[in-house]
Amino acid sequence: MRSDTKFRRIANSYYNLGLERAQLGDLSGAAGFLKRALRFDKNCTDARNLLGLIFYETGETADALCQWVISVNFEPENNLADRYLGEVQRNPMQLEKDSAAIRKFNQALQTAQNHGEDFAIIQLQHLVTEKPHYLKAQLLLAILYMHKQDYRKAGRALLEVLRVDRNNPMAVLLMDDVKKITGRNEVEQNKLNKAFSHRQMEDDDVIVPGGQTGVSPVKISLILLIGVAVGILAFYVLFLPGIRKRYVNEANKKIVENNRQLSSVNADYETLLGKYETLSEEHRIAKERLVSFEEENQAFSSMYSKLTLITENYQKGNYREAGESFLTINRELEILKAEPLLSMLKDVDNLMYNDGYDKIVETGTANWNGGNKSLAEEYYDLALKIDPDDPECMYLKGRLLQSEDRISEANAIYDKIIGEHPESKYAERAVQARGY
Amino acid sequence: MIDLQDELKNFKPSHDTDDIEAMIAGMDLTDMNDLVMQYAQKAAAGEKRY
Numbered sequence: 001m002r003s004d005t006k007f008r009r010i011a012n013s014y015y016n017l018g019l020e021r022a023q024l025g026d027l028s029g030a031a032g033f034l035k036r037a038l039r040f041d042k043n044c045t046d047a048r049n050l051l052g053l054i055f056y057e058t059g060e061t062a063d064a065l066c067q068w069v070i071s072v073n074f075e076p077e078n079n080l081a082d083r084y085l086g087e088v089q090r091n092p093m094q095l096e097k098d099s100a101a102i103r104k105f106n107q108a109l110q111t112a113q114n115h116g117e118d119f120a121i122i123q124l125q126h127l128v129t130e131k132p133h134y135l136k137a138q139l140l141l142a143i144l145y146m147h148k149q150d151y152r153k154a155g156r157a158l159l160e161v162l163r164v165d166r167n168n169p170m171a172v173l174l175m176d177d178v179k180k181i182t183g184r185n186e187v188e189q190n191k192l193n194k195a196f197s198h199r200q201m202e203d204d205d206v207i208v209p210g211g212q213t214g215v216s217p218v219k220i221s222l223i224l225l226i227g228v229a230v231g232i233l234a235f236y237v238l239f240l241p242g243i244r245k246r247y248v249n250e251a252n253k254k255i256v257e258n259n260r261q262l263s264s265v266n267a268d269y270e271t272l273l274g275k276y277e278t279l280s281e282e283h284r285i286a287k288e289r290l291v292s293f294e295e296e297n298q299a300f301s302s303m304y305s306k307l308t309l310i311t312e313n314y315q316k317g318n319y320r321e322a323g324e325s326f327l328t329i330n331r332e333l334e335i336l337k338a339e340p341l342l343s344m345l346k347d348v349d350n351l352m353y354n355d356g357y358d359k360i361v362e363t364g365t366a367n368w369n370g371g372n373k374s375l376a377e378e379y380y381d382l383a384l385k386i387d388p389d390d391p392e393c394m395y396l397k398g399r400l401l402q403s404e405d406r407i408s409e410a411n412a413i414y415d416k417i418i419g420e421h422p423e424s425k426y427a428e429r430a431v432q433a434r435g436y
Numbered sequence: 437m438i439d440l441q442d443e444l445k446n447f448k449p450s451h452d453t454d455d456i457e458a459m460i461a462g463m464d465l466t467d468m469n470d471l472v473m474q475y476a477q478k479a480a481a482g483e484k485r486y
Contacts, residue, residue, distance in 0.1 A: 010454075010459055023444055046447055
């Protein structure tokens, strides 16, 4: 047999295995077989299209599009991949959402790697709410929950993964750990044992015999009729007079009681009036609290958005926007002194006082080297607002002013460096730059 | 909206197959060389590598 025929058949066999796995919900297993199929025959269109679908289902939109584009390239006519690509193109909003999801995941991953676990968890929670099938995000969230020892939430995230991909290797491994730690595996084992146990009869067990002889229906009806007739006669003769007398006495008592109650109702009315006024006051206070809560909620949302935006701008390289936003944070707000905003603020401070600050200064210097001195000065000013005591940035600004013949302003900065940071290497440079 | 479960019905198993293990076991160096040569020729002809 020719080699290419052999390879095609091997590829088809792997494709069949992959299709079977996909139909059973084992997407990881299916993807493995389909990739093998493509290694043997990269023209195996069905394998490639199905692999793309699996990527799409698990939130890997970019990989899915990659496979479908390649598929259409190999087989332009009568190809399912063409329809898939058309559907994606017809819905640009969805594509934008998928791209944003990937960016958010990358951002959360970076945040987690920089010890910002709490912030990363918040980002991932939003992400998986919008895209519950994004398996990588669910897995990262589960790992972060396990790191925080919140195994219930970790288990829920892993369950979501296994619903989509029932044999996902990482999810299976992590779920095993979660079950061991929470004792869930023992509970499940006990349930399994009980479901399949067989109980044997003991010596003193009693078997109740079925079936017994009955009385004639005619006799039963006759007995019942006689009983009812006797009962009615007894009621009229013995009980009814007594009941009538009792009824009259009770009616008289009720009249007396009603008169008494009427007089007490009037007294109650005054009490109720007082209670109404108290309740009105309580209602007014509750309403004020509701308004205050709504304002606090709005303040929380606003601050959450601001902190998220600072991080996003930094990630995109918009250091100026990140810095300017950073300076507008009102640190006196009470909402910043409690979780989760407290942790978020710590992460943002860590970012902007270190890498963020350095990037702003570097951008200023890059603009100076590029000939844009006014923009360079703006960046240096922004950096100095974040950290007013940095002698290096002060020196750079001084040199910039000096290059524009703004000597008195430059000298004022040099004097400040010399006076406030005499031990810094920039003090000596400032002396040299000043010339005395 | 592309749904995997809906789309699976468009995929049918292939009948042009054979036992994988037997076929791979029966392959020799010549077969692997053929595969490599095919890719090399296609690359030389300017075909993109995927």
